[in-house]
Amino acid sequence: MHLEIITPDKKIFEGEVSEATFPGADGSFQLLKNHAALVSALQKGALTYTTAEGRQSLVVDGGVVEVNDNKIIVLAEKVIG
8 A cells, every 4th residue: 555644734644554653643554565545633642654675653733634445644733752
């Protein structure tokens, strides 16, 4: 799956991932390959994803995630770490 994490200031990450976990407004959720199309609000919390180099993690301070055809776009208000 292709993941992009973008803030108003810059692009934080772009690359291929095997899975990703998000801090959804109603609780955390995980996305795997061929997930159904989805748009969800994000709350402050940990966003983790697995690349060929291993598991990565950062904290987002709200935003929106959109999933369609194995492409995930995260529009984060702010990335804290």
